[in-house]
Amino acid sequence: xxxxxxxxxxxEKVGQLxxxxxxxxxxxxxxxxxxxxxxxxxxxxxxxxxxxKVREFTxxxxxxxxxxxxxxADEEGGTVVRISKFSQYRKEPFKSPKDIFAMGGFDAxxxxxxxKAELMLSMGVNYDLAPVCDYTDDEEKxxxxxxxxxxxxxxxxxxxxxxxxxxxxxxCTSLKHFPGYGGNSxxxxxxxxxxxxxxxxxxxxxxxxxxxxxxxxxxxMIAHNIVKCFDPDFPAxxxxxxxxxxxxxxxxxGVIITDSLTMNAIRQFTNGADxxxxxxxxxxxxxxxxxxxxxxxxxxxxxxxxxxxxxRLDDAVSKIISMKRGIGLDI
Numbered sequence: 638x639x640x641x642x643x644x645x646x647x648x649e650k651v652g653q654l655x656x657x658x659x660x661x662x663x664x665x666x667x668x669x670x671x672x673x674x675x676x677x678x679x680x681x682x683x684x685x686x687x688x689x690k691v692r693e694f695t696x697x698x699x700x701x702x703x704x705x706x707x708x709x710a711d712e713e714g715g716t717v718v719r720i721s722k723f724s725q726y727r728k729e730p731f732k733s734p735k736d737i738f739a740m741g742g743f744d745a746x747x748x749x750x751x752x753k754a755e756l757m758l759s760m761g762v763n764y765d766l767a768p769v770c771d772y773t774d775d776e777e778k779x780x781x782x783x784x785x786x787x788x789x790x791x792x793x794x795x796x797x798x799x800x801x802x803x804x805x806x807x808x809c810t811s812l813k814h815f816p817g818y819g820g821n822s823x824x825x826x827x828x829x830x831x832x833x834x835x836x837x838x839x840x841x842x843x844x845x846x847x848x849x850x851x852x853x854x855x856x857x858m859i860a861h862n863i864v865k866c867f868d869p870d871f872p873a874x875x876x877x878x879x880x881x882x883x884x885x886x887x888x889x890x891g892v893i894i895t896d897s898l899t900m901n902a903i904r905q906f907t908n909g910a911d912x913x914x915x916x917x918x919x920x921x922x923x924x925x926x927x928x929x930x931x932x933x934x935x936x937x938x939x940x941x942x943x944x945x946x947x948x949r950l951d952d953a954v955s956k957i958i959s960m961k962r963g964i965g966l967d968i
Contacts, residue, residue: 675707695761817842880920
């Protein structure tokens with residue numbers, strides 16, 4: 638790893654930090670110019686293509702990158718499906734965690750996760766921003782339709798089963814949204830405040846994350862909620878204590894990745910200021926954002942001016958490259 642890092646320019650290192658929202662057009666040029674670590678594809682990137690065209694697109698993007706890309710999508714099943722919502726990829730969308738379990742228990746969960754991995758990997762999409770670890774037993778809450786629900790212990794078993802199946806097929810996974818949405822409101826729309834005690838997180842919300850880490854999940858996505866028992870002043874994605882807890886208490890050694898920093902909760906919190914420097918400093922290794930070029934330039938400047946220690950940058954890039962190697966990318 639030291640040899641790899643020594644051969645990389647500052648610009649190449651910083652580019653690796655970004656899982657960029659994939660635009661409608663021009664992704665290949667952005668990959669090359671900004672040395673991006675990966676692309677996050679949305680429904681619009683799949684809608685007008687078929688599997689062959691997606692394969693061609695991911696191949697073309699990788700041909701413009703010195704380091705193989707992470708090509709990601711949110712393919713959770715149920716209400717969040719970027720690929721299987723279109724019939725050219727699958728006869729019907731992948732079902733929600735609850736519905737799959739109701740149909741066939743954990744055997745069905747495993748089979749669905751394996752099929753999902755095979756479909757994505759067949760088109761060069763190697764990173765699923767799933768499974769959803771968030772636990773709630775209240776069907777009226779925002780996250781309920783995406784959550785496995787049941788009991789915390791059963792939710793943990795769902796995560797263990799899903800992660801082991803996807804990792805076993807060579808797909809990169811991400812546990813989300815740490816430390817758990819619980820009953821909070823949607824941070825796509827506005828900031829959400831969680832006033833629960835740490836003891837409740839440890840009895841409920843953290844169990845699925847622990848199970849996923851033990852099962853070999855390569856990354857953990859951090860939520861944007863302000864969780865007062867961890868940090869009353871900053872959203873989780875920009876919080877030093879949250880990242881410290883994940884590393885020190887849960888022993889996670891993989892890639893920590895932000896939820897998209899262009900969601901309204903973060904835009905409101907920062908009053909529109911770019912949050913990427915803070916995101917890297919507080920412990921994120923990879924950053925999801927639609928404003929990746931701004932973030933890229935801010936981080937380069939912060940490293941050059943000594944605001945971000947090069948050791949922090951190198952540590953993040955090392956984790957990203959290790960994760961890529963772990964799914965068989967040739968680096």
